[in-house]
Amino acid sequence: MIQLPKSKLPNVGTTIFSQMTQLANEHQAINLSQGFPDFPADAQLIALADExxxxxxxxxxxxGGMLPLKERIAEKIENSHQAIYHPETEITITAGGTQAIFTTIATLVKEGDEVIIFEPAYDCYEPTVELFGGKVKRFKMKAPNYEIDWNIVKNLVTEKTKLIILNNPNNPSGxxxxxxxxxxxxxIVKGTSIFILSDEVYENIVFDEKKHLSICKYPELKERSFLIASFxxxxxxxxxxIGYxxxxxxxxxxxxxxxxxxxxxxxxxxxxxxADYMKDDSNYLYLSNFFQEKRDFLREGLRQTSFELLDCEGTYFQALKYDKISDKNDFxxxxxxxIQHKVATIPFSSFYQDKMNENVIRLCFAKKTETLEKAIENLAKL
Structure with a gap:
């Protein structure tokens, strides 16, 4: 019998997103766990692909990607953030945001390099750093505010710090x-050789007239940063x-x-x-209002429950604290x-390396109104 290779990721199993989606399918539950819409893409975009x-x-x-698309991206960034990227030499089309993140980490991180991340963190950051021999150093943002104490972050920096990974707006905290x-x-980075990976896939989903501050708006940060986004x-x-x-x-x-x-x-x-679809920027500038309506609909519906609604400033995820409902851990x-109430969610502990439990779960509201209505109806029975 062939001897299996030693695992490079011995502590990694099936992602929580796959687990909860499978559980939702097994129990015919409403799937508010994985972050994907249950409504169709614009027929015009589909027709362009077919064409x-x-x-x-x-x-x-x-x-590096098709030039027309890279030109549209450069225009979008300049219009949104007043930052200039050359389409041919400074923008690369990737197979989604996660591939762009993986490739950035692979480009930078060598054995013994240190990488600072902010938890709760998207689940691909740490395993990718480990694959390339890096060491993760964490700052924990905690409920209910999920704020960063930069004095603590400063103390995490050493001569071995190679990369800081940001996720803004943050998934899952919003x-x-x-x-x-x-x-x-x-x-913190001034006068250092520290690079920044800025995961901004939710940059166009920001609520209550707040502004998304991209890493590229700041010349001191832009010069050392990889800006990641997703279509x-x-x-x-x-x-x-597809991302870039x-x-x-x-x-x-x-x-x-x-x-x-x-x-x-x-x-x-x-x-x-x-590239053709992006010629009309109204095809994405409406997103904040579109998803704010969904966020507000969900929040209003859940006010009748005992869930504590945490702030949601961006993304299409709502965090709920449930300690008034149950003393069970979040998983x-x-x-x-x-299983019992037919609504699938994601436990926040999945976004912490030590599985810290704060009795918080995440719901995706990128769903049709009727989907959200049924979920609210089920959760109101708790």
Whole structure:
């Protein structure tokens, strides 16, 4: 019998998202766990994809991506954040945001390098750092405010610190970084060789007239940063798995060295469809209002329950504290909700390395109104 190789990720199993979706399917529960819409993408975008396939654009795209799409991205960034990226040399189309994150970490992190992350954290950061021999150092943001104490973060920095990973707006907490956060970050990295990975896939989903502050708005940060974004969140097409990385030319050159052996290139006709679709910025500028209506609908419906509604400033996730309802840990409570009350959620402990339990769960409200209505009805019975 062949001897299996020693696992490079011995502590990693099936993701919580897959687990809860499977449980939802087994028990015919409403799936508010995984972050994907249950409503269709715009028919115009689908038609554009079909058009480019029929026109014969079905072969490999260039390594960095199709130029028309990169030009639209550069325009979007300049209009939104007043920052300039050269389409040809500073923007790379990726197979989703997660691939861009993986490739950035692969580009930078070597054995013994330290990487600072902020928990609760998206689940791909830490395993990828470990794959390349890096060491993760964590700052825990805690309920109910999930704020950052930059004095503590400063003490995490050593001569081995290679990378700081930000997620803004943050999944799962829904919090956004403020001007004072960005200024504190500038102080920390000034005069160092620390790089920044800024995961901004929810940048266009920010509520209550708040502003998303992109890493690229700040020249002191832009010069050392990899800006990651995703069309899945922008256009309700998570299954297309198309995103991008924007970074200064020298960083992009190194990024593409890894990218070419990771996926090489991304779906050609879909890139061209997206390029055409983005010519009209109203196709994404409506998102904050669109999802705020869904957020407000869910929050209003849940006010009749004993859940504590935590702040949701961005993303399409609502965090709920349930300690007035149950004393079970969040994983057991999420299972109970799925099996007995037919609503699948994600336990917040999954976003902490030590599985810290704060009696908080996450709901996705990127759903049809009737889906949210049924979920509210079920949760109101608790």
């Amino acid at each position: 480019y396939m029929k026109k014969g654009f079905n072969q490999y795209a260039p390594l 919090k956004i970084l403020r001007e004072e956060d960005m200024q504190e970050l500038i102080k 899945g969140k922008l256009f309700h097409i998570t299954g297309w798995k 990385c924007a970074a200064p030319k020298a960083l992009t050159e190194e990024f593409r060295k890894v990218h070419q052996f990771n996926v090489f290139c991304v779906n050609t006709p879909l890139q061209l469809a997206l 057991d409570f999420a299972q109970e909700l799925t």
